[in-house]
Amino acid sequence: MEASMEQKFQEKIDNDIRIEPKDWMPEKYRKTLIRQISQHAHSEIVGMLPEGNWITRAPNLRRKVALLAKVQDEAGHGLYLYSACETLGIERTELIDQLHTGKAKYSSIFNYPTLTWADMGTIGWLVDGAAIMNQVPLCRCSYGPYARAMVRVCKEESFHQRQGYELLLTLSKGTPEQKEMLQESVNRWWWPALMMFGPNDADSPHTAQSMAWKIKRFTNDELRQRFVDMCVEQAEILGVSLPDPDLKWNEERGHYDFGEINWDEFWNVVRGNGPCNKDRINTRVKAHENGQWVRDAASAYAKKQSEKKSVSVA
Amino acid sequence: MDKQVHKFILQLADNELILGHRISEWCGHGPALEQDIALTNIALDHVGQARLFYQLAAEMEGNGKTEDDYPYKRLETSFYNVQLVEHENIDFGYTIVRSFFYDHFYYFLLDQLTKSKHTALANIAKSAIKEVKYHLRYSSEWMRRLGDGTEESHRRVQQAVHDLYPYTGEMFLPSTADEHMKEAYGIDCASIKEQWLTAVKEILHEATLELPDGSWFHKGGKEGVHTEKLGYILTELQYIQRAYPNMQW
Amino acid sequence: MKDWPLYEIFIRSKAGLHHRHVGSLHAADDEMAIENARDVYCRRMEGVSIWAIKSSQIIANDPDEGEELFEPAENKIYRHPTFYDLPDVLKHM
Numbered sequence: 001m002e003a004s005m006e007q008k009f010q011e012k013i014d015n016d017i018r019i020e021p022k023d024w025m026p027e028k029y030r031k032t033l034i035r036q037i038s039q040h041a042h043s044e045i046v047g048m049l050p051e052g053n054w055i056t057r058a059p060n061l062r063r064k065v066a067l068l069a070k071v072q073d074e075a076g077h078g079l080y081l082y083s084a085c086e087t088l089g090i091e092r093t094e095l096i097d098q099l100h101t102g103k104a105k106y107s108s109i110f111n112y113p114t115l116t117w118a119d120m121g122t123i124g125w126l127v128d129g130a131a132i133m134n135q136v137p138l139c140r141c142s143y144g145p146y147a148r149a150m151v152r153v154c155k156e157e158s159f160h161q162r163q164g165y166e167l168l169l170t171l172s173k174g175t176p177e178q179k180e181m182l183q184e185s186v187n188r189w190w191w192p193a194l195m196m197f198g199p200n201d202a203d204s205p206h207t208a209q210s211m212a213w214k215i216k217r218f219t220n221d222e223l224r225q226r227f228v229d230m231c232v233e234q235a236e237i238l239g240v241s242l243p244d245p246d247l248k249w250n251e252e253r254g255h256y257d258f259g260e261i262n263w264d265e266f267w268n269v270v271r272g273n274g275p276c277n278k279d280r281i282n283t284r285v286k287a288h289e290n291g292q293w294v295r296d297a298a299s300a301y302a303k304k305q306s307e308k309k310s311v312s313v314a
Numbered sequence: 315m316d317k318q319v320h321k322f323i324l325q326l327a328d329n330e331l332i333l334g335h336r337i338s339e340w341c342g343h344g345p346a347l348e349q350d351i352a353l354t355n356i357a358l359d360h361v362g363q364a365r366l367f368y369q370l371a372a373e374m375e376g377n378g379k380t381e382d383d384y385p386y387k388r389l390e391t392s393f394y395n396v397q398l399v400e401h402e403n404i405d406f407g408y409t410i411v412r413s414f415f416y417d418h419f420y421y422f423l424l425d426q427l428t429k430s431k432h433t434a435l436a437n438i439a440k441s442a443i444k445e446v447k448y449h450l451r452y453s454s455e456w457m458r459r460l461g462d463g464t465e466e467s468h469r470r471v472q473q474a475v476h477d478l479y480p481y482t483g484e485m486f487l488p489s490t491a492d493e494h495m496k497e498a499y500g501i502d503c504a505s506i507k508e509q510w511l512t513a514v515k516e517i518l519h520e521a522t523l524e525l526p527d528g529s530w531f532h533k534g535g536k537e538g539v540h541t542e543k544l545g546y547i548l549t550e551l552q553y554i555q556r557a558y559p560n561m562q563w
Numbered sequence: 564m565k566d567w568p569l570y571e572i573f574i575r576s577k578a579g580l581h582h583r584h585v586g587s588l589h590a591a592d593d594e595m596a597i598e599n600a601r602d603v604y605c606r607r608m609e610g611v612s613i614w615a616i617k618s619s620q621i622i623a624n625d626p627d628e629g630e631e632l633f634e635p636a637e638n639k640i641y642r643h644p645t646f647y648d649l650p651d652v653l654k655h656m
Contacts, residue, residue, distance in 0.1 A: 002601065022626045045347070046527050052342035056335060056547075059554035059563035060382045064338075065358055068575065072354040072606075079347050079603055084585040092347075093566040117554055117563070145517050149586065159633070167563075175561055283343070291345025293470065294406045297463025298591030301569060304462065305592065346567070348588055348599040355602050455594065 003113070008101055013214050018144040021087040029213055033143055034088050035104075036215065041081035042106035044074045045278050050114040051123060051133075059117060066163050067120060077153045084145040100285045108221045109196050109265070111274030118171055118185035119180075124164010126193035133227050135198065137217035146215075149251070172238045183282070186235070187243045194258075197224040197267045205241065227265070228256050315374050318494035319432070321394060322501075323374070324384065325491060325536055327367030328395035331385055331494050334360025335547060336403060345406050345532065346425055356413070366438045386555040391538040393488075398481040400535075400543045404474070407467070408459055411474040413452040414547060418513050419485045422506040430499045454517050461521025468522065475518070478525050483531025486510070492536070530557040568617055570596040572604055575612035582614050590615075 005024050012019065019025055048071050055071065058064035082092045098104035109127055114120070135157065139222040171182040198204055198220040210216035230249075235242050246259035269277070337357035344350025359483035368381035398416055403409045424446055460471040486507040488496065495501040518525060534540065554563065567589040573582035585604050590596035596615040604610065624632060640646050648656065 004646075020626070022623070026625075048342035054336050055341055056550040057553050059386075061361060061385065063563060065361055065365075068338055068341060068354060068358055068361070072351055072358075075344075075347060075350050075354070076603055076606065077350070079588060080586055082347070086587065091566060103509075153587075157355070170562060173562075175343060175558075178561060202418070287343040287345075289345075290405065293464065293466050294345035294349070294460070295567065295591070297467030298459045298595065299463075300467075301459040301463040302592035346589065348590065348595075348603060352599065352602040355606070416577075452598065459591070 001107050003070075010212075013212075015040055016214075018143050018147065020144045027214075028209075030088055031279035032188040032213070032215060033146065033208065034090055035084060037081055037085040037088075037146055037194070038090075038095045038098065039105055039107075041085060041095065042104055043077045044081060045099075045109065045282060046106045046110045048074045049283055050110055050112070050278055051120060053114050054117060054120050055179070057117070063120075063167065069083075070124075070160050070163060073156050080149040080152055081146075084149040087145045098290065099208075100281065100288065102272070102281070105270070107196060108269040108274060109192050110189070110280060111269050111277045112192050113275050115188070116181050116185055118168070119189070120184070121164045121167035121171065122185040122189045124160050124162075126189050126231070127196070127275050128157060128160040128164060129231070130196040130227055132161060133223050133230075133265075140214070140217060142214035165238075168238055168240075170238070182238070183240050186238075186240045190243050191261065191265075194224060194228070194261055197221070198229065199266070208298075217300050225255055232256055232280070315376075316494075316498075318491045319498070320374050321381070321491040322369055322495050323367050323371045325394040325489070327364045327371060327384065328362045328393050328556055329416070329420070330364035330367065332395045332547060333395070333399040333413070334362075334364060335356075335551060336399065336401070337413070339403055339408065340409065349406075352371070352452065353409075356449055359449065363438070363442050370434055372440065382555075386552050390540055390548055390555050393540065393544060393548075394536050394538060395540075395544075396484045396490075397479070397532055397535040398478065398484070398542050400547065401481070402480065402543060405470060406456075406477070407471040408474040410453055410456045410460060411471060411478050413449065414517075415478060415482050415514070416485075417446060417450045417453050418510050419482075421450050422509050423501070423503060426457070426501050426506075430501055432499050435499075447509070457517055457521045457523070459525040460520070461483075471521075472523055474514060475523055479526050480530065481532050484533045484535055485522060487533055487536075488532070489536035539550050565591075567591045568619065569593075570600075570615045571618050571621060572596075572600040573614040574600070574604055574610040576609055577611055581613065585609075587618060 006026055009019070009023075009025060009029075019029075051067065051071050051074075055064065055068055058067050070285045085095060086092060095104065099106065109130075110120055130156065135154055137151055139154055141147040141150065168182055171178040185261045201207060204220055207216065207219055211219070224286060231242065232247070242260045246257060248257055250257045268274070272278070282298070324458040334357045337353055337360065340353040341350065341357070364385070365381050367386045370437055371384060372379040372381055377534075396416075398412060401412055421443065424439045424443040427435050428443060430436050430439075457471070462468070485505050488504050492501075494502050496504075498563065515525065569587050570590055571587050572585050572587050574584045583647075588596070588599050588603055590599050593615065597613055600613045600615055601610075607612070
């Protein structure tokens with residue numbers, strides 16, 4: 001029985017028929033999705049913090065509203081993704097609990113600090129750029145609610161990358177101090193941005209199954225290569241160098257070659273030893289705990305109101 | 315340029331900017347994801363309105379002034395917002411009470427402005443009042459939820475009402491610029507007090523909350539005398555412009 | 564205390580169109596559900612009208628009943644205009 005269900009399920013996937021919430025699905029498919037979607041949602045929420053740092057320090061009002069709207073969008077994206085995840089039969093409170101207790105992961109990039117204003121631009125350009133590269137194929141993911149959430153996310157995300165790049169472009173046309181700020185920021189973010197695509201394919205145990213289930217459409221290394229190819233030209237327009245002596249065009253491959261990623265650093269940050277891991281989680285936990293009385297008050301008020309209503313109807 | 319009208323516009327702009335700045339501090343730290351988004355929408359409205367007023371002020375002043383010169387290049391004694399909006403967020407309750415007191419005042423003031431002969435101000439007011447109607451609805455609903463929610467929420471929000479009420483009087487106390495606006499355009503902030511009190515009391519009553527008895531109020535903001543908190547706000551707000559003067563961002 | 568209940572949100576993007584399901588959110592009460600929907604799903608002029616309903620109130624068919632509910636329509640091709648053969652010279656039909 002199970003085997004034939006599973007076969008039928010795989011046939012649907014192979015024929016590009018989307019899986020919807022109440023359809024039968026293998027337990028492992030459900031679990032993989034919950035892990036991936038919630039990790040994605042957590043990344044959006046934790047991702048608000050490094051940029052949120054600079055909302056009160058933005059250098060002019062135009063930048064201030066753009067940054068505020070951008071960070072708000074991340075909250076929105078987190079919400080769309082938690083909603084998609086909830087269709088798999090798990091509640092948001094439980095997901096948030098997993099984040100706060102360290103059971104669930106989020107993208108390691110957000111464990112790096114934002115030290116200068118230029119970081120607001122570099123995050124938009126490189127971090128959002130890498131995220132878009134990862135996310136666009138997810139719009140065709142086999143699970144309907146996830147794919148639909150991603151369509152909405154990608155539509156909104158395009159302004160993020162543009163605002164970041166525009167910010168950097170302004171710095172690139174500015175004073176020597178501004179150009180230095182720009183280069184220093186790119187130097188810090190380049191390698192962590194490349195790490196966002198995850199381990200090399202050879203070290204990525206889930207990839208094959210996720211590709212078969214069409215949760216994933218391209219491998220980590222494929223996407224990383226595309227990203228590098230795209231960034232080289234964009235860096236030239238900004239007049240910045242990318243901090244990799246091995247970066248050069250390979251005529252034969254038709255791609256840029258690039259240096260080896262420092263995987264020790266990657267795993268170290270994943271294990272919780274990045275510059276901001278503890279800070280980020282503590283901040284989220286604090287926001288959640290400080291909000292408890294507010295959420296309780298609204299629930300209590302709603303209960304009182306509905307009781308009043310039912311009394312007046314009776 | 316009519317200096318008093320210009321100053322009146324800065325009073326409006328500074329209120330909007332400083333309150334928007336404060337509310338924007340919630341972004342990423344809200345009590346629930348949905349409320350994080352809602353608070354940021356409100357912050358964006360406030361900063362957006364501040365921009366419209368600053369742009370108008372810059373246009374009046376000429377000399378190549380821009381909207382950013384006012385928020386980023388003035389000293390604390392040249393800010394004219396009321397002290398109420400400088401208050402720290404403290405908790406969600408304080409944030410709501412601060413907005414609740416201010417939104418009611420601002421709504422009635424904008425209502426007068428929409429009918430005023432000062433066309434530029436009337437035009438801004440007409441679009442701004444739509445946003446403010448929503449702010450009013452938001453802060454009023456949360457007053458009911460928190461006031462009539464749990465014992466803890468009631469205690470917290472009542473404390474905030476108690477602490478912030480003494481900062482409300484200043485809104486209705488005319489500055490020289492306000493006096494001028496009354497004579498020249500019939501905009502009368504003092505006349506709002508009664509309307510304000512009636513509306514506020516009605517909602518507080520529904521929320522099972524009370525106003526303190528006191529009739530003594532802080533003042534000074536409209537004339538550039540602020541609480542200690544404004545200096546810290548400007549320290550952050552103006553950091554880049556002060557550290558790297560005269561650059562484009 | 565438990566989390567606020569889940570609501571499903573439907574938005575009419577402009578007059579003349581159906582409300583369309585856009586996603587869900589949590590809210591403590593109905594009023595908040597509408598406001599949250601406005602703040603979450605209408606930040607870019609996406610809507611002119613909002614419907615919200617508690618997810619627990621949605622009535623849905625069992626996906627396992629798909630066969631008897633939907634497949635019987637598949638062989639009723641005479642309900643579709645292309646079922647009927649007409650000469651090409653005939654216009655406006």
